[in-house]
Amino acid sequence: MPHSTTGSISIRDEVKANQEVLRSRLAGAISEPPSGIDVDSLPSVPLIDLASSFSASAVDRQKVAAQIREACTTSGFFQISNHGIDDAAIDGILEQAEKFFHELTPAQKDALNIRHNQLFRGYESGSDTYVNPDDNTPAEVETKEGFNWGYEPTLDPTSSHSDEYVELDGQPPSAPDRCNVWPDASVLPDFKPTIATYYAQVLQLARHLFRLFALSLDLEETYFDSLTTHPGGIGRLLYYPPQSAEQMKHRAQKLGLGAHTDYECFTLLLSTSHPGLEILFPPSELTGNKPIWRPCPIRPGTLTVNIADFLMRWTNNVYKSTIHRVVSRPIKADDGTIRGSEARYSVPFFFSINYDADVQPLPEHAVGIGKFQNMKAGQYVLERLRATV
Ligand SMILES: O=C(O)CCC(=O)C(=O)O
Ligand SMILES: [Fe+2]
Numbered sequence: 001m002p003h004s005t006t007g008s009i010s011i012r013d014e015v016k017a018n019q020e021v022l023r024s025r026l027a028g029a030i031s032e033p034p035s036g037i038d039v040d041s042l043p044s045v046p047l048i049d050l051a052s053s054f055s056a057s058a059v060d061r062q063k064v065a066a067q068i069r070e071a072c073t074t075s076g077f078f079q080i081s082n083h084g085i086d087d088a089a090i091d092g093i094l095e096q097a098e099k100f101f102h103e104l105t106p107a108q109k110d111a112l113n114i115r116h117n118q119l120f121r122g123y124e125s126g127s128d129t130y131v132n133p134d135d136n137t138p139a140e141v142e143t144k145e146g147f148n149w150g151y152e153p154t155l156d157p158t159s160s161h162s163d164e165y166v167e168l169d170g171q172p173p174s175a176p177d178r179c180n181v182w183p184d185a186s187v188l189p190d191f192k193p194t195i196a197t198y199y200a201q202v203l204q205l206a207r208h209l210f211r212l213f214a215l216s217l218d219l220e221e222t223y224f225d226s227l228t229t230h231p232g233g234i235g236r237l238l239y240y241p242p243q244s245a246e247q248m249k250h251r252a253q254k255l256g257l258g259a260h261t262d263y264e265c266f267t268l269l270l271s272t273s274h275p276g277l278e279i280l281f282p283p284s285e286l287t288g289n290k291p292i293w294r295p296c297p298i299r300p301g302t303l304t305v306n307i308a309d310f311l312m313r314w315t316n317n318v319y320k321s322t323i324h325r326v327v328s329r330p331i332k333a334d335d336g337t338i339r340g341s342e343a344r345y346s347v348p349f350f351f352s353i354n355y356d357a358d359v360q361p362l363p364e365h366a367v368g369i370g371k372f373q374n375m376k377a378g379q380y381v382l383e384r385l386r387a388t389v
Helices: 008-026 058-073 087-103 106-111 192-216 309-314 378-386
Strands: 047-049 078-081 123-124 145-149 231-240 252-262 265-270 277-281 292-295 303-307 324-328 343-356
Touching: 008 378, 047 058, 058 078, 058 192, 087 145, 087 192, 087 231, 087 265, 087 343, 192 231, 192 265, 192 343, 231 252, 231 324, 231 378, 303 378, 309 378, 324 343, 343 378
Parallel strands: 047 078
Antiparallel strands: 078 303, 123 145, 145 231, 231 343, 252 324, 265 303, 265 343, 277 292, 277 324
């Protein structure tokens, strides 16, 4: 795969260093709390009600922003209720995800494979990408299957600047191997319209959240508005197949998606109510000074938000981008019999500022003096993606 030119050495060095950081943060991680520890005393993911963030009262909005700040400076994860995405859009995209993974033939999926695309758009199987390529664990193919797409002006009905969109590499989306690919409408007629409905809503929610992030960092509420007029927004459908009791019999877990952090500014995750997502909380006395994997709570109707690496480096590590993964675990019944795991579907939306924006350090009063090299968001994300194939 070709590598980018200007400044790429230092980006690649930083990406390599990231792998080291990941490895050291994972070292000694435990999956179960030490015996005698009350799990309720361990850190968890807070629920933030967004209802009053849509209020006309600045005081109300500021109160929500304060809760967001608390979450972002600790675990970097929170869940949101009353987020404004309607049920029909949510049910619709989950239904299309199921159809995509079950109704397309292997040949139809293969025609859409990300290896035909320079920007990682399209279908990927468990072995096409691996998010943690340098870790020391024995290579294990992830069970996930995915489908990725990115921003298109037609998916953003609200912006008057959508046609200024450029891709990760700073170029307009032109050639067929540098833009979105979609399943044939004669096979899945409702797929693209349903994706478009969800995408338009999640995009607006992400812009709204950026205003709350601005408030939470003591910046003008509109600070990020001009940077999200034609933003990066990668959508992804994910499917983790069920694991049978037989497959799970002698295993503590099966890897769905390896340990990683996300790359952009933040991620908005929709999922079915099936367990699987786990978050790595830092060591504490309660955990014998070991990092601990904890399941992300299942709260139907909520979306999960997590800070990603670009925003972490932009905020000078004030906001935390936290390691997470997806695993299937066997379910042990009271009589000791083992049940397999159920299928999980999820729809992450990875939100970035405009890929071509000149990124300036955030004001010192908000995050201190910048420690990181200024970098275009597209350049950074592209280099991170390239490290996964
Ligand atoms: O499927 C999930 O719940 C999480 C997916 C995820 O972390 C990712 O795609 O980056
Ligand atoms: Fe992730």
